[in-house]
Amino acid sequence: MSMVKITVVIPCYNHGAYLWEAIRSVENAGFSDYEIIIVDDGSTDPETRKVALEVQEAGYHILLQENQGVAASRNNAIRLARGEFIIPLDADNRLLKPYFFKGLEILEQNPDVGVVYGDALIIGEKSGDWKNHPLVLEEMLFENYIDTCAIIRRAMWEQVGGYDSKAPVPTRQDYIFWLDCLKHDWKFVYLPEYCFEYRFLDGSEVRKYARISSKRLLITEYIFEKQKVIIKQSAERGHLNSYTSRLLMAGLLFQLASYHLISGSIIRGYFYLYEAILWNPQKILKSLKLGLGWPLKRFILS
Numbered sequence: 001m002s003m004v005k006i007t008v009v010i011p012c013y014n015h016g017a018y019l020w021e022a023i024r025s026v027e028n029a030g031f032s033d034y035e036i037i038i039v040d041d042g043s044t045d046p047e048t049r050k051v052a053l054e055v056q057e058a059g060y061h062i063l064l065q066e067n068q069g070v071a072a073s074r075n076n077a078i079r080l081a082r083g084e085f086i087i088p089l090d091a092d093n094r095l096l097k098p099y100f101f102k103g104l105e106i107l108e109q110n111p112d113v114g115v116v117y118g119d120a121l122i123i124g125e126k127s128g129d130w131k132n133h134p135l136v137l138e139e140m141l142f143e144n145y146i147d148t149c150a151i152i153r154r155a156m157w158e159q160v161g162g163y164d165s166k167a168p169v170p171t172r173q174d175y176i177f178w179l180d181c182l183k184h185d186w187k188f189v190y191l192p193e194y195c196f197e198y199r200f201l202d203g204s205e206v207r208k209y210a211r212i213s214s215k216r217l218l219i220t221e222y223i224f225e226k227q228k229v230i231i232k233q234s235a236e237r238g239h240l241n242s243y244t245s246r247l248l249m250a251g252l253l254f255q256l257a258s259y260h261l262i263s264g265s266i267i268r269g270y271f272y273l274y275e276a277i278l279w280n281p282q283k284i285l286k287s288l289k290l291g292l293g294w295p296l297k298r299f300i301l302s
Contacts, residue, residue: 007081008036009078009088038060039073039076042063071170071173074163075165075291078166089149093199095196096193098193103191115187117149118194120194121197123198123200125200134189134190137240141179147198160180160181172223181246213264214264217259217263247280248278257271260296
């Protein structure tokens with residue numbers, strides 16, 4: 001099997017209206033040593049199914065599969081990929097040139113770097129730009145700010161076991177993957193250029209699940225189990241000092257306590273609140289206000 005430098009992986013679920021734009025953005029980047037693998041993840045939208053067949057008839061490499069979710073779709077495509085490096089591109093977004101040239105150069109010259117990510121122009125229902133910054137470990141371990149659309153080393157994807165398709169809620173796959181990469185001590189490099197166009201859609205999967213409190217709690221707790229392991233590892237490796245580690249653990253526990261006390265299990269909320277105070281006793285006053293305030297509000301509103 002002949003190899004290529006870059007494989008662009010495009011999962012598509014009911015976003016057929018934008019799929020040709022995504023494909024053309026890759027073709028127009030001016031880079032020749034690449035391939036595109038598209039995955040139609042069991043789309044139910046008639047337009048998307050029609051476009052998927054058009055793409056197949058036009059000779060593009062497309063997998064037509066029953067719905068498995070975006071994590072499994074990316075994994076299925078990457079297993080077939082011939083590229084040394086991978087660019088995951090959502091079907092409603094568009095690629096720009098920098099990953100193909102400057103991003104590739106960074107990865108080729110730095111074997112300890114697994115991820116190069118950049119800025120984005122916002123299109124769709126909003127407009128503007130998304131300016132990022134170099135990775136700050138304690139920030140990244142608290143909340144994600146790197147989009148799926150980056151250029152990554154395939155060897156890193158293999159080492160971490162691919163995108164996690166076992167999460168209890170099919171959302172936040174990008175953050176879970178980045179955490180798995182950090183667990184294996186891969187380096188992330190920020191490329192301060194517009195590298196892709198991000199389409200803002202208010203009805204996207206991420207926003208849909210974020211609005212459902214029970215789903216948000218499930219995925220937050222799942223992610224927390226990964227976060228706390230990496231915090232411990234990072235402290236042992238000297239990437240985080242003891243004080244920062246304790247503050248980070250307290251902050252994550254306080255966040256979980258808040259979610260539960262507001263809309264989940266009050267008992268679990270108190271458990272997380274107690275754990276947060278153990279990690280950072282200075283937050284006891286704020287914790288008491290939270291622990292008393294939200295359960296009281298829920299009682300009054302019930």
